[in-house]
Amino acid sequence: MAVAIARRLADGETVAVGSVSPIPASAALLARETHAPRARLILLGSPEHFPFTGGMQEFYNFAMRGKLDVFFGSGAQIDQHGSFNLSVIGDPGRPTVRLPGGRAQGVLPFVVRRTILFRTNHSRRVFVPRVDFVTAPGSTPEGVYRLGGLDAVVSDLGILRFHPERRRLELESLFPGVTLEEMQARTGFPLHAPPPAPVTPAPTARELELLRSVVRERLVAVYPEFVRQTAAE
Amino acid sequence: MNALQAGVMNVPFVPVRGLLHTDYMRVRPDFLEMRNPYDPAEPIAVVPAIAPDVAVFHGLRGDHAGNVITTVTTDAKLIAQAARRVVATVEEVVDGDLAREPHVGALVPGIHVTAVVRAPHGAHPTGCAGRYGDDADHIREYLRAAQADDTFRAYLERYVRGTRDHADYLREVGRDRAVLERA
Numbered sequence: 001m002a003v004a005i006a007r008r009l010a011d012g013e014t015v016a017v018g019s020v021s022p023i024p025a026s027a028a029l030l031a032r033e034t035h036a037p038r039a040r041l042i043l044l045g046s047p048e049h050f051p052f053t054g055g056m057q058e059f060y061n062f063a064m065r066g067k068l069d070v071f072f073g074s075g076a077q078i079d080q081h082g083s084f085n086l087s088v089i090g091d092p093g094r095p096t097v098r099l100p101g102g103r104a105q106g107v108l109p110f111v112v113r114r115t116i117l118f119r120t121n122h123s124r125r126v127f128v129p130r131v132d133f134v135t136a137p138g139s140t141p142e143g144v145y146r147l148g149g150l151d152a153v154v155s156d157l158g159i160l161r162f163h164p165e166r167r168r169l170e171l172e173s174l175f176p177g178v179t180l181e182e183m184q185a186r187t188g189f190p191l192h193a194p195p196p197a198p199v200t201p202a203p204t205a206r207e208l209e210l211l212r213s214v215v216r217e218r219l220v221a222v223y224p225e226f227v228r229q230t231a232a233e
Numbered sequence: 234m235n236a237l238q239a240g241v242m243n244v245p246f247v248p249v250r251g252l253l254h255t256d257y258m259r260v261r262p263d264f265l266e267m268r269n270p271y272d273p274a275e276p277i278a279v280v281p282a283i284a285p286d287v288a289v290f291h292g293l294r295g296d297h298a299g300n301v302i303t304t305v306t307t308d309a310k311l312i313a314q315a316a317r318r319v320v321a322t323v324e325e326v327v328d329g330d331l332a333r334e335p336h337v338g339a340l341v342p343g344i345h346v347t348a349v350v351r352a353p354h355g356a357h358p359t360g361c362a363g364r365y366g367d368d369a370d371h372i373r374e375y376l377r378a379a380q381a382d383d384t385f386r387a388y389l390e391r392y393v394r395g396t397r398d399h400a401d402y403l404r405e406v407g408r409d410r411a412v413l414e415r416a
Contacts, residue, residue: 044306045306046306047304047305047306047362050305050306052305053339054310054339055305055307055308055309055310055311055339056234056307057234057237057238057311060234060235064250087256092256092259092260093260103234106251106252106255106257107249107250107251108251109251110250110251110252110253111250111251133256133260134254134255134256135255135256135257136255137254140253140254141254143274143275143276144253144254144276145250145275145277224366225369
C-alpha cells in the first residue's frame with residue numbers, strides 16, 4: 001500500500017500526512033527517497049516534520065489558501081460516490097461509534113488538490129453503497145468553493161480511482177494476486193473495471209529495501225508503535 | 234480552528250471554507266450557509282465563535298511571569314487568547330524570563346496566562362514531544378475501560394478520584410520512577 005501511494009506523489013509537491021497515518025507517512029518518506037526528492041513533507045504530530053511556528057492554526061490557514069497538493073485520510077466508510085465518513089457510524093443522533101474526523105476532513109478535501117484515502121481491511125463494512133454520514137462529499141455542486149477533491153482510495157486489495165465526470169469510484173488496478181471477483185465480493189457496491197482488470201506493478205526490490213531501512217528509521221521517531229508492530233510481523 | 238480564531242477576535246461568527254454539502258451542516262443547527270455579502274453568487278458556511286471560560290494546556294517550561302514554551306505543533310497560544318482564564322501545566326518552572334531568552338518551541342506570552350502549574354509528566358498518558366512518548370499500554374488500558382460504564386467508573390476511581398495529587402497519580406500509573414530519574 002505504501003508503495004502504491006508513494007507512486008501517486010510527484011516531485012516538488014507539498015504533501016501533508018495526518019497524525020494517525022503511518023502508511024501514508026511511509027509512502028511520503030519513500031517517495032522522497034525515490035522519484036520525489038524535492039517533495040515537501042508535513043507530518044502532523046512530528047515537530048521535525050512541521051515547518052510552521054504557529055501551531056495547527058498556521059497549518060490549516062496554509063491549507064485553506066490552497067497550498068497543499070496532497071492530504072490523506074482513512075475512512076470508516078467510503079461509498080461509490082466518493083463520499084467518506086470519518087465521523088459517526090449509525091444514526092448520528094445515537095451513533096454506535098464516534099470518530100474524530102471532522103476537524104480535518106470536513107474542510108481539507110475542499111481546498112487540498114488531491115485527497116488520497118488509505119484503508120486496510122477492504123470489506124463491505126467499509127466500502128458501502130452510501131455512507132451513514134458525509135464527512136466529505138465526493139463531489140459538490142458548481143459554485144461551491146472547491147480547489148480539489150478525491151484522487152483515489154488505496155486499500156490492501158488495490159486502487160480505486162475517483163472519476164470526476166462520472167462522479168464515482170472505479171477500479172484503477174488490483175494488487176498482484178488479487179482477483180476482481182475477490183475485490184467485488186468484499187465491496188458493497190458494483191465495481192466498474194476495464195476488462196481485463198489492470199494489475200498494479202509489484203513493489204520493486206529497491207522500494208522494499210528503502211521501506212525496510214531508511215523509511216523505517218525515519219518513521220520510528222513519529223510512529224514508534226507502528227514500527228514496533230510491523231517489525232514483529 | 235476558525236471558531237477559536239473568531240473567539241480571539243471577539244467577533245460572533247466566522248466564515249469557513251468547506252463544510253457545505255457535508256452532514257455537519259445537517260447535525261449542527263448552529264452551522265449555517267449564507268451568501269458571501271461581497272459576492273452573492275458564492276455560498277459559504279459560517280460557524281459561531283468559541284470563547285471558552287477556561288483553557289488548560291500543557292507546556293514544556295513556564296516562568297513566574299506566566300510565559301510558557303510549548304511544542305510548535307500545538308495551538309496553545311490560540312486557545313490562550315480565546316479563553317477568559319488560562320491555566321498552563323508545565324514540565325518545569327524556571328527562574329528568569331522565557332520571553333527574553335532564545336528558545337526551541339512556541340512561546341505563549343505570560344500576558345495571556347492566568348496560572349502556571351508545575352506538573353512533570355503532566356501530558357500523561359499522551360506524550361510530550363522531546364521529553365517522553367505516549368504511554369501506549371496505559372492508553373490501551375483506558376480504551377478497554379471505556380468500553381462499559383462499570384469498567385470506566387472503576388478506572389476513574391483508581392486513577393482520578395482515588396489519587397490524592399499528581400505525584401500520587403504518577404505512582405499509580407507507574408511513572409514516578411521516570412520523573413525521579415530525570416529530577
